[in-house]
Amino acid sequence: MHIEKGRLSIACVCMVLGFMLAIQFRSTQDLRASLPFQRVEELSARLYQVEAENKELEAELRDLKSLSTTEKGEKINDDIMMFAGMTALEGPGIILTIDDSGKIAKKDNDPNLYIVHDEDVLKVVNELRAAGAEAISINGQRLTANSEIRCAGPTISVNNVRSAPPFEIRAIGDKDNLTNAINMRGGVADSLKVWGIKLDIKPSDNVWIPAYKASSKYKLATASSKEESK
Amino acid sequence: MIYMVVGLLLGMLVGFVVPWGIPAGYSSLFSVALMACLDSVFGGLKASCNGNFDDKVFISGFFTNALLAAFFVYVGDQLGIDLYYVALLAFGLRIFSNLGVIRQHLLQKH
Numbered sequence: 001m002h003i004e005k006g007r008l009s010i011a012c013v014c015m016v017l018g019f020m021l022a023i024q025f026r027s028t029q030d031l032r033a034s035l036p037f038q039r040v041e042e043l044s045a046r047l048y049q050v051e052a053e054n055k056e057l058e059a060e061l062r063d064l065k066s067l068s069t070t071e072k073g074e075k076i077n078d079d080i081m082m083f084a085g086m087t088a089l090e091g092p093g094i095i096l097t098i099d100d101s102g103k104i105a106k107k108d109n110d111p112n113l114y115i116v117h118d119e120d121v122l123k124v125v126n127e128l129r130a131a132g133a134e135a136i137s138i139n140g141q142r143l144t145a146n147s148e149i150r151c152a153g154p155t156i157s158v159n160n161v162r163s164a165p166p167f168e169i170r171a172i173g174d175k176d177n178l179t180n181a182i183n184m185r186g187g188v189a190d191s192l193k194v195w196g197i198k199l200d201i202k203p204s205d206n207v208w209i210p211a212y213k214a215s216s217k218y219k220l221a222t223a224s225s226k227e228e229s230k
Numbered sequence: 231m232i233y234m235v236v237g238l239l240l241g242m243l244v245g246f247v248v249p250w251g252i253p254a255g256y257s258s259l260f261s262v263a264l265m266a267c268l269d270s271v272f273g274g275l276k277a278s279c280n281g282n283f284d285d286k287v288f289i290s291g292f293f294t295n296a297l298l299a300a301f302f303v304y305v306g307d308q309l310g311i312d313l314y315y316v317a318l319l320a321f322g323l324r325i326f327s328n329l330g331v332i333r334q335h336l337l338q339k340h
Contacts, residue, residue, distance in 0.1 A: 007233040009285040010274065013292050014237030015244075017271055020264050022245020027252040027260075 085144040085212040089135045091172040093207035094179055096124065096200065099166035103196035113195045116165045118151040120197070123188050124169060125149065131181030133173040135209045139163040142212040159214055166198075175203040258307075258314050259300040265321040266299040267292060272328040279335035 064072055081087050098121065101114035121138065128136055136143040141158040143149075148157065155162040171178055179201050183189050189199050252260045270292040277283040299317050306313030 009289050011233040011237035013267075013271065013274075013289060014234045015241035016292070017267050018238040018241025018243075019245040020241075020260070020267060021238075022242040023248075023250075023252060024261060024264055026246065027257060030251050 085135065085142045088209060088211045089172055090206055090208045091134070092175055092205050093133070093170065093172035093203075094175055095202045095204055095207060096128075096169040096171070096182065097166050097198070097202075098124065098169070098192070098200075099198040101196035102198065114197070116156075116167060116197060118149050118156050120188075120192060121156060121167055121169070122149050124182065127181045127188050128169070128171045128173070128178055131173065131177045133171040133178060135172045137170045137209045139168055140210055142210055144212045159212065161214075170207050170209050172207050172209055175205075179203055259303050262303045262314060262317045262321075263296040263300040265318055265325075266295040269321045269324050269328070270295050272325050272332070276328045276331045276335075279332055 064075070067075060078087075082089065098116050100116055103114060105111040105114050125136055125138070125143065138149070138156075138158045141147070141161050141163070143158070147159050150157045152162050155164045156167065181187070182199070182201060192199055270288070273291065274283060274288045277288070299321070303313050303317055306316075
């Protein structure tokens with residue numbers, strides 16, 4: 001009797017084991033089969049995204065078509081001026097200040113590592129742009145498509161105007177995105193903090209960014225109607 | 231022995247017929263639980279070879295081992311510790327040592 005009972009329990013347990021084995025086996029097979037399905041899902045998500053983009057562009061086109069010619073011209077003109085940095089802008093964003101390190105340089109370290117360089121500012125700006133910043137200025141100089149950020153002795157030149165640290169970088173965009181982009185682990189802030197370079201981020205609901213002030217005349221380039229040769 | 235084989239076959243049959251599978255997120259938990267079950271079964275075989283098999287110990291060990299193993303892996307996942315590999319290694323080692331004992335027993339018998 002005792003042995004009977006024991007055998008029954010073994011049979012039960014073996015049944016559970018067999019059941020689990022079969023399920024596991026089947027799931028593994030399913031997983032292999034589902035890879036193409038994952039691809040399909042990914043592609044359909046992309047299609048959905050592109051369709052949404054398409055709809056947005058269509059709406060924009062409709063809006064533009066409904067405007068009269070002068071209105072259209074003005075609107076496009078305004079958009080272009082904004083894009084080119086010819087108008088002052090305001091909106092939510094962050095104000096980021098970078099200053100030279102307060103640490104005393106170690107004996108065998110290059111003291112250059114403890115000051116802010118054009119490269120550091122470039123990295124910050126690059127990160128801000130990648131995080132969707134719509135407009136950026138450095139110490140009151142609006143960054144445009146033609147702006148440089150260049151080492152000029154102990155200063156940095158932006159739009160051919162030199163300024164010394166601390167550098168105040170203003171950016172309009174999603175506050176959280178911009179802050180996180182700078183602060184992300186192994187990101188710009190981390191690499192600068194190793195040398196004690198002071199980096200301070202102040203999110204603000206109203207960041208004002210000046211317009212590009214220098215001349216925007218082109219001396220050499222002229223507009224061309226030629227298509228890009230393929 | 232015949233009970234074991236019949237039970238195993240019956241369970242496999244049910245497993246193949248039943249429509250549900252394991253969601254991808256739980257597959258690691260399930261495979262660890264499966265290893266624990268295999269370990270328990272081989273442990274039971276070893277115990278019956280040694281003649282100290284107790285069905286209460288066997289059944290309780292079977293289920294609690296499986297659940298605990300899955301639970302530990304789950305907790306490890308939450309804490310960012312890969313206990314999955316640890317559990318697989320531990321159960322694997324135990325299964326092989328149990329198999330060794332069973333083999334020796336069979337060799338001695340014949």
